[in-house]
Amino acid sequence: MLTLYTxxxxxxxxxxxIFSLKAMYLLNMSGLPWQRENVDDPRKxxxxxxxxxxTEEGLIGDSDNxxxxxxxxxxxxxxxxxEEAKATSRAFIRMAEEHLYFHGMAARWGNDEVWPHVRDxxxxxxxxxxxxxxxxxxxxxxxxxxxxxxxxxxxxxDRLARAEHDLQAIATRVSTxxxxxxxxxxxxxxxxxxxxxxxxxxxVPTLLSxxxxxxxxxxxxxxxxxxxxx
Numbered sequence: 639m640l641t642l643y644t645x646x647x648x649x650x651x652x653x654x655x656i657f658s659l660k661a662m663y664l665l666n667m668s669g670l671p672w673q674r675e676n677v678d679d680p681r682k683x684x685x686x687x688x689x690x691x692x693t694e695e696g697l698i699g700d701s702d703n704x705x706x707x708x709x710x711x712x713x714x715x716x717x718x719x720x721e722e723a724k725a726t727s728r729a730f731i732r733m734a735e736e737h738l739y740f741h742g743m744a745a746r747w748g749n750d751e752v753w754p755h756v757r758d759x760x761x762x763x764x765x766x767x768x769x770x771x772x773x774x775x776x777x778x779x780x781x782x783x784x785x786x787x788x789x790x791x792x793x794x795x796d797r798l799a800r801a802e803h804d805l806q807a808i809a810t811r812v813s814t815x816x817x818x819x820x821x822x823x824x825x826x827x828x829x830x831x832x833x834x835x836x837x838x839x840x841x842v843p844t845l846l847s848x849x850x851x852x853x854x855x856x857x858x859x860x861x862x863x864x865x866x867x868x
Contacts, residue, residue, distance in 0.1 A: 650839050656833055661701050730826045747780045
């Protein structure tokens, strides 16, 4: 049986890792038997990150690699999509994973009201009296990375304005259909829906979490995706 290594549930989501949620959705869509194992420290896994999938052939890291492995087993997540639709799907996936993702990170790691909750959830295995000291450097490195990426250079209002175009694009896409590409979920839904869900799952409301959670089109889509793939 396949084993998915992932972070534990957090903030009302099945995992504190967005990309682990994606892997879970893909595994559920695949129909293959699998189990999960929660781990606290991702450093020993490929690229020092989660998720990772244990298969008979070995350990596979990164959600895109997991998708490729599962696709090769026969589920074909984009079955029935035209080549043009597959190209559009890839663009939406990259928009969610390479842009919206960093806005979500900034909201969790950069907001001083949210950060203590994130710290105590993500690093609960660290003794409480050591946790603020040990995580200070980790947070500093994450914020440095966000600054270098670009998202960390803006304030909350500016980041919301930049994310708005992505959110509108997704809402337009799902306003007339159940899922991104029709009446059944595909690979794009396994990336976009968990991203939106995690953007709303903040222990303290932020501008971004409120924007998504108050959008009936987006939240209806997230609910359908969770019911079908979660």
